[in-house]
Amino acid sequence: MLREKYAQEIAAILARYPVKRSAVLPLLYLVQREYGYCTEEGIREVADIVGVSPTQVRGVVGFYSLFYDRPIGRHLIQICDDLPCALRGADELVAHAARRLGVRPGETTPDGRFTLETVMCIGACHRAPAMQVDLEFVENVTPEVFDQVIADLSRDGT
Amino acid sequence: MGRYILLRHREIPDLHRLEVYVRHGGYEAWRKALTAMTPEQVIEEVKAAGLRGRGGAGFPTGLKWSFVPKDVFPKYVVVNADESEPGTFKDRELMEGNPHQVIEGALLAAYAIRAERVYIYVRGEYRSVARRLEAALAEAYPAGFIGRDVLGSGYSVEVAVHLGAGAYICGEETALLESLEGKIGHPRVRPPFPATYGLYGKPTVVNNVETLANVPPIIARGAAWYRTMGTEKSPGPKIFCLSGRVRRPGNYEAELGKITFRDLIFGEEYGQGLLGEGRSVKAILPAGASAPMLPASALDTPLDYESVQAAGSMLGSASVIVLDDTVDIVWAAYKMVRFFQHESCGKCTPCREGTYWLRRVYERLVAGRGRPKDPELLESIARQMAGKNLCPLGDFATSPVLSSLRHFRQEYEAYLRAAAEVAAPAGGR
């Protein structure tokens, strides 16, 4: 239960807003941190904490691209293949990443380690092609850089 | 005074640290406003400076503030840091490099309308950027710049960072407010406007990050000084995001109207020309994916709101994406349509269905399965969408379609010729 485990953090989040419902997004991030994705249980907990219906929270999960309603890999690789990055080799990078990980975009490696996604512009067009790994920027990504990132993540055993 | 008004961190190392920021005049404007200016005077100064919103619409900032009713409380300031337009990365750099200037600007806005809270709505992908802001707030609070009874003025204000979760539409201010209220980001019916009915139904000012970063220098040095930069109708500095097929992509700060697309793309202190050798500019996207593309003939257009509009497009967020002669325009239009289809919130029928339909037609075009009437169909779908939606996204989505058809129709026709050749058996009939 989030409420017990993260009591202080939840209280701090709620304190930021005069209306509890505003805490839905921050609390869903908390759910993803705890469960890996937005589980049904987590959604109901959030609904309960902020006092809205679970349907209303579930709708939010479906609307925003950074919330996941299914389990994803331990590491989320999001490669931008939007126009500015694609003008500088993003499509080739995606193809390379898919080959390297052995999955298509949207899929998770069989070992559950990596989920590969293509995403829309992430605001790194000046250092394209770019990607985010667990929402941290990795920029000017060449195939070598990509392989290095994957190697580093694989090495630390997570 | 350095070269930069906004990107000052490029000259001042560690400007993101409070101590450095204060040493370089940081929070002086804030102190000045609190101790020597009424909220009305702050608004008047910003009005006099002629500052226009840097998020894209270019609406006069002081005027926006003046719409807020004086006698309704609580009120809110929301910083729109949901920078998501393809090709736009200026707010990111400002928040990373010069976060206190953004915060100081937001505080000034709050004081101007007597808001009690500021929320900085940062797009979910900018988690690392949000951390920078939070670190800045963590320094500014104990220093007494934020909180109860700021600098002994009797005025209290809270600032908090709120992380979005991946939705371009939340850059639209009413969708942003819905999102901040914990709902799905559907734009609201307007009127009422946020100035009277905003966050939680209370008067709210929503300003872009870069807009607010302009405010501290205006308050510190005055409107007259500010107006020495830029043009009569577009005063002040602007950050131009340059990306695409250029040698040196990046953010460039320049006075509005003082440089042209050509300067920005080829200038030594800017983009330094195109990638590769012997290339030429085919098209320019002045404001990411949202504004019509311009052909190379527009290269000498000065970069200010009026001039770019006169040239047939919009300066918008000034996110210049350069397409050179290697770029397939149909493919580029497809990429942009795909973006809008992905980001359409789904609320309005024409945008929801139109972007999906456009995408399907583009998909068959670029796959070599285009049909002879597809260009007309695309144009017709786009025209059917235009002007019929609650928010501008549906119109934005028509920009790449209509402008590419206007300037580069021959590229569509090339696709169709190729498709016809594939469809016809060898030797023909």
Add this chain to the structure above:
Amino acid sequence: MGGTVRIFIDDRPVEVPPGTLVVDAAKRAGVDIPVFCYHPKLEPAGMCRMCLVEVGTIQVDPHTRQPLRDVEGRPVVQWMPRLQTACTTRVAEGMVVRTNTLQVQEAQRAILEFLLTSHPLDCPICDKGGECPLQNLTVRYGPAESRFDYADKMRQEKRVPLGDLIILDRERCILCGRCIRFQEEIADDPVLGFSDRGRGMEIITFSDPPFASYFSGNTTDICPVGALTTTDFRFRARPWELTPIPSLCAHCPVGCNITLEVRPSARKGGWDILRVMPRQHEAVNEIWICDKGRFVHHFATAEDRLRQPLVRRDGALAPASWEEALERVAQALRQAGAGAAGIIGDRLPNEDLYLFRRLFEEVLGSPWVTMDPPVFGGEAVARYGVGVGTDFGRMGRGSLIVVMAGDLEEEAPIWFLRVRGAVRRGARLIVAGGRPQKAERYADPVLRYRYGTEALVLLGALRALLEQDRIPPAVRDRLDGLEVLRARVATYPWEALEVRTGLPRAAMEALAEAVAEAENVVFVFGREGVVDGEAFVGMAADLLAITGHVGRPHNGLLPLWPHGNTQGALDLVGVRPLPAEVPVLYVVGADPAGDGRPMPRAGFRVVQELFLTETARMADVVLPAQSWAEREGTFTSAERRVQRFYKALPALGEARGDWEIFVDLALRLGAGWRYFSPEAVMDEIARQVPRYRGMDYAALARTEPQWPPVGTSRELYFGGTARPNEGGLGRVWPTEAEAPGARWPLFWKDPEIPPEDALMVVPVRRLYAQGTLIERTPHLRNQMVAPTVGMHPETARRLGIAAGQPAVLRANGRALTLRAQVDLSVPPGVLRVPAQGAPRAEVVEALQIEIEAGVRDGAVLR
């Protein structure tokens, strides 16, 4: 502001109140603007963009304040650069709207084409086919050919159950959000929502159970396409095959107007009810009904309905002819004469109630006739009930609604909706009760008193008013008994009131203050936990009378009666105690044995019923009656509105109308009755019963135009498939307090209060409580509430009962074999039982508990 503004719609001048939406103004002017997402009962969303129109403003010369005119003398209009949605644009003086220009038509065609790119063209098998605005628009304006490639259409789920009652077809859904907004704004069960975005956007429910709402069926009416259908009606008929018959719902006090839509059916032996739809009555149920009202109709055509008379032969009930059965009954009644007793249920129509009483009082000479179930407060309601013209739909700022001792949503679901609407418009709500309920979400404040002390709570409020002498002089002049009341109330010290009720003095004073300062007060009262009903309702009446909240519209008492014609039963039969033993007992449309209510012992018992109820099983003769659907008649709602319902089905088997049976018996007993139809009976009631004066069928059948327009399936301004009212709006009889110059007598009685440490049995009414009728609707089976004895953990500990343990509780001589349920919402010292399980709240004087093994979960043994 106030007054009206003048605008021009398609060159027609229209005068409407300022703030009116253009789409509504146009409709009132007879201009039909197509809508999908807009619904006149919901907040505008501006989503579907179907209602785009041209909007402009007549330019005015700032000096002369006269319209500027062009060279040809026409007013100069400044047009807005873009089309505007008529559903979000509010009228302003001088506005000019065009709804049929080329530009508008082009926009409408564009939106239609966009909608159709995602919509399956399965009209031939769609339940909405024939009453669908999308279909109508497409037929009228749609393109002959699709430019959208069929292969590109998104395939989506065609059958998504949203709970047991509603099915969603994602392909048909045009994402207008009406269902979502209905659930949020009207029902306040926000269990539907949008998820995902763009073309992937879809309707979801994530409640547990899914679509948990008593009002879900209404979403299928207002759905502008066939995306939402009921599991009851889905694929069973086409709308044009159905014959709509105006009818009434009899299952709660509201008196919702409904339409029975019937069709010949081989399966159901002739005819069947295919669906029940709301029938518009803006002062009663607007265009809504609850799911019980919509789905419970299956009992009328149930397989196990009684179809022929039964008589007891050799100890067992056996089929018999009407002649034999009636002769047996007539004989028994003849013998019993003035000693015969009758019990008649409060779901029977007025005509039958009236004849039953006459049969006893005039033909048999017996005073022993009573209604079932017995209720209290009838006299107070006759005097101080809500004034004629009372309408929750017109209440808002300045109005106070008090709900006490009843659960508004469970006992009168549509009142709940309408009270919530009033609150949204600014009315104040006070909810007073022994346990939480949904209406408390809007209550300001909630008064949580100890069950059984209702009268004392009100006594406290009276005391506050009397102490401050806050009685308006004009009111004082009309009151009788004020000094007695003042003197007696003063004998109850605050300390005692506080201790017994569990409420602080300030809470009772706040109630008094709220009542005194409100412009209008409607006091809704129920029976939950009430021990001394007479005192409770009397104090409520006093509270309203001394503050002047009686005798006028939007003011007075409103009872949460148990059924749809309880008021009629009070008017035409009344509550009378019966002797403990009688020679003949005649029970009509009531099941005292099944409901655990006392019933006189009798040598001979006649039961007239739809089903072989527990009471019927004990009978010597069982007479099969027609359901309300098989005959016509009238019901009187708790607002005292007398309304008509019409015959929808042929009689099932040999079943006869109750009134018909009474006439037959009266004739056999030598009375010269000549009634050939319920109408003839009502004609007599309209002449003989003062309250019902002039209420003949013609008077009750009158209608007038209502807003919003609904149910005319050709409207492009689509208000839903609720039916327009063609059966009559009925009439309300005035209370005694409304008579010109009427005196307003005050009531006094020392309330009977349970001892402080008493253990109480409190019957609680639930909408889906198990019962003879609801059990015959399979769709509601999963939602039915299993009967339990609810108790606070503390009480359970005291009684030595564990949660879930089957326990036989024998209280005051009656056995309630119910599973114990430990529930924190039940106050300590209270045993919460289903309303059917106990006649009324009472103090437990003798309690025996047997822990039983092997008792089936939820089984009721008595």
